[in-house]
Amino acid sequence: MIYKVENNTKLNGTIKINGSKNASLAIVVGAILAKDIVILNNVPNITDIHDLLDILRYLNCKVDYNDHILKIDGRNVVYKDLRIDKIKKLRASYYFMGAFLALFEKVNICKPGGCNFQNRPIDIHLNGFEKMGAKIIETDNEVCISCDNHLKARQINLSFPSVGATINLILASVLLEDTTVLRNVATEPEIVDFIMFLKKMGANIDGEGTKTIIIHKNNRLHGCTYTIMPDRIECGTYLIYGAALAKKLTITNIISRQVRSLLSIFIEMGIHMEIRENEITIYETNNLKPVKIVTGPYPSFPTDLQQVICPLLLKADGQSMIIDTIYSKRISHIEELKKLNANVKIVDNFMLIDKSDKLIANTIKCNDLRGGAGMLLACLMSKGVSYLTSAELIERGYQDIVLNLSSLGVHIERIIDNEKI
Numbered sequence: 001m002i003y004k005v006e007n008n009t010k011l012n013g014t015i016k017i018n019g020s021k022n023a024s025l026a027i028v029v030g031a032i033l034a035k036d037i038v039i040l041n042n043v044p045n046i047t048d049i050h051d052l053l054d055i056l057r058y059l060n061c062k063v064d065y066n067d068h069i070l071k072i073d074g075r076n077v078v079y080k081d082l083r084i085d086k087i088k089k090l091r092a093s094y095y096f097m098g099a100f101l102a103l104f105e106k107v108n109i110c111k112p113g114g115c116n117f118q119n120r121p122i123d124i125h126l127n128g129f130e131k132m133g134a135k136i137i138e139t140d141n142e143v144c145i146s147c148d149n150h151l152k153a154r155q156i157n158l159s160f161p162s163v164g165a166t167i168n169l170i171l172a173s174v175l176l177e178d179t180t181v182l183r184n185v186a187t188e189p190e191i192v193d194f195i196m197f198l199k200k201m202g203a204n205i206d207g208e209g210t211k212t213i214i215i216h217k218n219n220r221l222h223g224c225t226y227t228i229m230p231d232r233i234e235c236g237t238y239l240i241y242g243a244a245l246a247k248k249l250t251i252t253n254i255i256s257r258q259v260r261s262l263l264s265i266f267i268e269m270g271i272h273m274e275i276r277e278n279e280i281t282i283y284e285t286n287n288l289k290p291v292k293i294v295t296g297p298y299p300s301f302p303t304d305l306q307q308v309i310c311p312l313l314l315k316a317d318g319q320s321m322i323i324d325t326i327y328s329k330r331i332s333h334i335e336e337l338k339k340l341n342a343n344v345k346i347v348d349n350f351m352l353i354d355k356s357d358k359l360i361a362n363t364i365k366c367n368d369l370r371g372g373a374g375m376l377l378a379c380l381m382s383k384g385v386s387y388l389t390s391a392e393l394i395e396r397g398y399q400d401i402v403l404n405l406s407s408l409g410v411h412i413e414r415i416i417d418n419e420k421i
């Protein structure tokens, strides 16, 4: 898919943020542990969710998704081989490892796909399962996990606070007969939301949002109704679009404290805004100051927003720098920006961004979801008509982005047939 983009106006209006993609992905898989009926509100209508729901149907779950409300009936969930193509389509499919170990004490699964901006190992997940007594056979593309004896509750120290490994180990532990302690876990809000959901299903867990999580023994899970938190990365994305292009843009349905690291950068840059608990308004600002951004685990600046903010930094008076300590090779957007006449370069692992106020439209490519969202902003900042290819990657994580931008005054068109440009 291609987006044809031209922008001659300042963005003006309001955007309502959807439910969190990454919280939803974990929660949807977690729902099968109840073997009951779970109703989830505020589930975003994005392709990653639809791909996950196809896997649930394959596992004999009944799924009904309408108007952001998802009903999962997992009463007849069955064990199946997960060496199937759908697993390769998205990253979050690795949560079936933890969920299957909890339900069936075994899983044969393809390695996950999703945004492959660099090698994304899953050794911390697998080491954790091994410590719980699982036997692992790993090839380049598949993982087979089984237990000679039952899976055991353990005390596990993660070598790095991985979001996915934290959630996967919670999934694997939540039905065990003894207490599990996970240390050096990730503290991202999506993990807190995931644990709040498990608690609503009856789990007894302590420590969410801290570096140590305790999963108490003998949890008996049951169905529930739960509302997913707002997407802080979607929120951050539109805030950045606003900082670059808005006359006045209000972002609603958010939890402002979850984007604190971005707001601190905005303050340093001198961006005019009004911050309320669940709503932020961004005003047109000139004379932006350059900044240095270092990504890190929450509450540091999120890696998922560094590619998005990169084009905004082209407007600052001086040289800005981005260092992604989570994914040091998440840099393919830099080459695309150069095609728009941007003054950007990579020195070692530093992305250096100099003021470039004459961006010129061109045909550029989305290489991954967040990079795509950044390139869309860059196209909107360029003079003329740009074509953004592989734009379907953006729709893996941003619901209605074309409709939203159109409502703010942008000329943007979705071209399904590549031959039309």
Ligand code: EPU
Binding pocket: 022, 025, 091, 092, 115, 119, 120, 121, 122, 123, 124, 125, 126, 160, 161, 162, 163, 164, 165, 186, 303, 304, 325, 326, 327, 369, 370, 397
């Ligand atoms: N890591 C390992 N071994 C592991 C797991 C992680 O070395 O077993 C390393 C990674 O290579 C990376 C760091 O640890 O350098 C952090 O990775 P993490 O496991 O936290 O990432 P993830 O769980 O695979 C989730 C999000 C990503 C987001 C990262 C970081 C989901 C489905 N994905 O990935 O979201 O970038 O956390 O916050 O929740 C996106 O939404 O576009 C996206 C890529």
